[in-house]
Amino acid sequence: MAWDLVCDDKWKEPFTTSLYFFGVLIGSGGSGVISDRFGRKIVLFGSMGVQILFNLLITLSPSWEIFCLINFLRGIGEVSYYVTAFVLGSEILQKSIRVTYSTLGIGCFYAVGYMMLPFIAYFVRGWRMLILILSLICLLYIPLWWFIPESPRWLLSKGRVKEAESIIRCMAKKNGITPPPVLFTDDELENIQNKQVKSVPVTQLIKSRNILVITVISALIWMIIAIGYYGLSLNIPNLHGNDYLNCFLFGAIEIPSYIASWLLLRKCPRRLSHAGILALSGGVLLFMNLIPSNLSILSTVLVLIGKMGNAWAYCMVYVYTSELYPTPLRNTGVGVSSMASRTGSIISPYIVLLGSYQEILPFIVMGVLMVFSGIVVLFLPETFNIPLPDTIDQMQKVKWCKCSHSDSTQTRETNVVILKEEML
Missing domain, CATH: 1.20.1250.20 (MFS general substrate transporter like domains)
Incomplete structure (x- = not known):
């Protein structure tokens, strides 16, 4: 760290980390509400964009105090994409592989990212440049916008039936399944609404x-x-x-x-x-x-x-x-x-x-x-x-x-x- 957080200022190092986690605490309280209100997909990619923005801003921190403030705001946004990705995958995937996705899918890829971090940090020793490179890596997520669909369950809960039907038909086509001409009758839609x-x-x-x-x-x-x-x-x-x-x-x-x-x-x-x-x-x-x-x-x-x-x-x-x-x-x-x-x-x-x-x-x-x-x-x-x-x-x-x-x-x-x- 560039601000000599040693001796009498040693307390600032754990305080900085705790402040970040305090931001995560606040973010975890509101991420579900925001996701239910605006949709899984837009919150997932929106939180990634916010994360990239704060990562870039934190590299420009002129003082420890500004670093703490941005780190706190970064914590608020970070939890949203993990939780939202968990919910989105659970709602899209069929029941037989949801547990596999929740454990092996998310967990193993998280561990692979964990393993890559020290490899990158070994060659990039400055913390500002390290955060900058990690932020730029996140730009690789952008093309996924055109491959990851919105949750059909969430769309149905909001009455956006045509969008949900379009996504389900696209899924059926990729799986080699011919869907029926009418996916949801009026009675089924009413039943779905009542079961929310x-x-x-x-x-x-x-x-x-x-x-x-x-x-x-x-x-x-x-x-x-x-x-x-x-x-x-x-x-x-x-x-x-x-x-x-x-x-x-x-x-x-x-x-x-x-x-x-x-x-x-x-x-x-x-x-x-x-x-x-x-x-x-x-x-x-x-x-x-x-x-x-x-x-x-x-x-x-x-x-x-x-x-x-x-x-x-x-x-x-x-x-x-x-x-x-x-x-x-x-x-x-x-x-x-x-x-x-x-x-x-x-x-x-x-x-x-x-x-x-x-x-x-x-x-x-x-x-x-x-x-x-x-x-x-x-x-x-x-x-x-x-x-x-x-x-x-x-x-x-x-x-x-x-x-x-x-x-x-x-x-x-x-x-x-x-x-x-x-x-x-």
């Missing part, structure tokens, strides 16, 4: 004790996983060995994580597998405290195993959390949990800062938190091979959280409120 799930107030998450407990546990798990993921990534400069090689390995280790997540999500119970992965990841980091300082290679290997387990858990928690909530509360519940993870990413730079006092301290803190989250997962209900709940009454119950008569009454009242909102 509307967002409900976040206060519905505290109307029932069972929902409240699930929400609190899920948010806690998401926050701890984010602390571990970003904490380990940001702690690369404090590891032994070459920083560029370590960064490359941190990206490469995520590929087997996503493959394993895909396999586990298809075959294994959610609760036990998730708890085991978190406990293993945290236990490996705690075991590092017993490794002699002269065995630096072994320490790096253990950190890589911890990172693999953390990325593994991060990939699985999206699916597990979405299966816990009923349809009317699913977007709201996952959204609250996601915002909790942004809080964890804000905290993570300060966990890394503990390494300046004692090298092993960040690993001890993250290890304890991950083992604790692995224990907490066991309190959640199992969702494997259980149909997704459509109403609050169909939700799995937390065994140790017995619902009182007042909770049952509140659940019925909540269902009535949701039904009324869906009828409006």
Whole structure:
């Protein structure tokens, strides 16, 4: 960094990173609303354009204060294209390959980009020029505008039937399928409109004790996983060995994580597998405290195993959390949990800062938190091979959280409120 962020100004380095993640927190709260309002495709490419703009502006920062401001704004825009790409792909692709897209598709390509970053940084040492080159690489996205369609589901929800039919017919042609002359009858269109799930107030998450407990546990798990993921990534400069090689390995280790997540999500119970992965990841980091300082290679290997387990858990928690909530509360519940993870990413730079006092301290803190989250997962209900709940009454119950008569009454009242909102 060009502003000598050392000694008395050392606090500015983690503050800069936390400010960026604070921008991501704000962006995650509004990206879904904007995407639902203006469409998946335009928000996806629009956020990419905004990202390129702020990346170019940040290279011109004359001071640390201006750098922080632009970095904060960059964080607001960055989350939109990842989340929107996830939603767009899920709505376009058929059900049989949605899980594959969500794990192997997005995850593996993210890991490949992670692996390319240290390779580019090795040859471009100045941070301004590095950001400039990464921004110019993003211009390669522009031709994709003519290949990626808008979500037909979103178009139908907005009453833009002709556009949706045109996209579906184009898809059928590319797949060698002859579509019927009429894709949607008037009754089918009316049924599609009636089935659109509307967002409900976040206060519905505290109307029932069972929902409240699930929400609190899920948010806690998401926050701890984010602390571990970003904490380990940001702690690369404090590891032994070459920083560029370590960064490359941190990206490469995520590929087997996503493959394993895909396999586990298809075959294994959610609760036990998730708890085991978190406990293993945290236990490996705690075991590092017993490794002699002269065995630096072994320490790096253990950190890589911890990172693999953390990325593994991060990939699985999206699916597990979405299966816990009923349809009317699913977007709201996952959204609250996601915002909790942004809080964890804000905290993570300060966990890394503990390494300046004692090298092993960040690993001890993250290890304890991950083992604790692995224990907490066991309190959640199992969702494997259980149909997704459509109403609050169909939700799995937390065994140790017995619902009182007042909770049952509140659940019925909540269902009535949701039904009324869906009828409006």
